[in-house]
Amino acid sequence: MMEIDPNISAKGYARPEVLVSTQWVADHLNDPSIRLVESNEDILLYDQGHIPGAVQIDWMRDLNDQLRRDYLDSARFAELMARNGISNQTTVVFYGDKNNWWACYAFWVFQLFGHTKARIMDGGRKKWIDEGRPLTREKPSYPRAEYIAPERDDSTYRAFRDQVMAHSAARLPLIDVRSPKEFSGELLHMEAYPQEGALRGGHIPGAKNVPWATAANEDGTFKSAAELRAIYEEQIGLKPEQEIITYCRIGERSSHTWFVLHYLLGYPKVRNYDGSWTEWGNLVGVPIERP
């Protein structure tokens, strides 16, 4: 059991051990059992300055298969861990830009390989910088670690299109975390982003729209458990024991909501559909709902 950061416990989460505060990270900068991992959308932010000792893991370069649309396999995950000095016993603390959007995505991929010693730094890169904490451009070098990776588990936290189709037909809860205009079909991507990647706009039948950043405060930290329950339980009627699937465009924004529902609110059966709208919006013959 990972120790609980007292700065986090007051927020009332079901699994408070998965979050740590910026202060906790500052207090553990020289802890050899911890590896800080920065994951960003903007790949050069790390090079502009990162938390001392942090390594960078990029979702596109490091976590995706470079040929087929899928994640890296067990052997390459083990190699990624080994070369970043991460052993099976290392606690990984993720942080990044944009409310930890990509940090949550990396966290999710790590869970496909069962690396449960994983935490997120609440508030991410922005909060660390806003607090005037130190950054460095020095890239750390760690001795190669031993890492044994199991086969990737695609059944517990990951949903595929046929499962989503059955889920939708059964009217089980689907959470579309994209922007309202993407949900309505008016846009195929966020405002100001290229309108590409799907031939049809709209949402999966039965989905409810809760944009992912609804779960974050202005400073990038996660809202408290009470505030999150008000959004997901009172406003859209989710019940903790339900089977829930989250999706967005490629599964990155929805990994943030997956993290919120599964860890912060403790819902046991939440999966992320990484095919998301770039798959569904291109499939021939599948049902689509608008607005």
Next chain:
Amino acid sequence: MGRQFYIENLLDHYENPRNRYKMEDATVSITGGNPGCGDLVTLYLKVDLEERVIAASFEGEGCTISQAAASMLTEMLIGKTLGEVREMDIDAFIDAIGREVIVTRPKCATLALNTAKAAERKYRAARVLQS
């Protein structure tokens, strides 16, 4: 030149952008919106009677690569004819700014160049309408 050289060069252009201003007397200007980073670049070109670029500038916001590449591009554009801008090779541009660094973000890296090519087309279209 290694990966670190290209990273340092991109960061230098991002932190000390060249030709980043709104050009009030531009011959042609155009905004390009782009990739997975919400990048925006507005490019301004001033050309002489021989259609040679005598000034190039940009404004924009977005990820480091998109803005650094726009800065680097403006330096490359000055002195080129619009015909040469149209023929600029995207692969060669990627090599110049650091293929190894931007390999997973090609759309960010080429936003400014594609916007420059769109500016050339806009210029041509305006000339057709005037003639």
